[in-house]
Amino acid sequence: MIANQQILQPTLQPTWTPERIDQLKSYFAAGLSCRDIAVNIGVSRNAVIGKLSRLNLTRTSPEERRARRKRSSHPAQKSTAKQPFQIRHAVYDQEPDDAPIVSANHCSLLELSEQHCRWPISTPGAEDFCFCGNTPLGGMPYCSGHYRLAYQVGSRHRAARG
Ligand SMILES: [Zn+2]
Secondary structure, three states: OHHHHHHHOOOOOOOOOHHHHHHHHHHHHHOOOHHHHHHHHOOOHHHHHHHHHHOOOOOOOHHHHHHHHHHHHHHHHHHHOOOOOOOOOOOOOOOOOOOOOOOOOOEOOOOOOOOOOOOEEOOOOOOOOEEOOOOOOOOOOOOHHHHHHHHHOHHHHHHHHO
């Protein structure tokens, strides 16, 4: 190797002789700065830096190491990042005002009691006239749906009752 180089480049004085490269590597391994290596070998600092990079012997500065850590940990940060706050489904804790009121326990006037919503279904006097009959709200004459109708749309209630 050494002989070959001497034969191939007999007149050239290369900056980097194999001996100097060995020195460079050992100084680098010892942790010397580029400037110190350059002084010890007797070459320019730029030559040291250039040769080190060609040899892939790069020593990163603390800043560069930090930046590299940051970059390398970025995917992990991404995967552990908090998920976007999930939009909670709206909870209907009460029926919308226009929800149909299901009166499943129609009862006649005679059957009405405090346990029956007394909201009139259909027209009083009609053959199918009856009352809602649902379980009323506590202390109220109407079930929840009809209570809402009675007190939010009172005019309709009065009209329905005639
Ligand atoms: Zn009712």
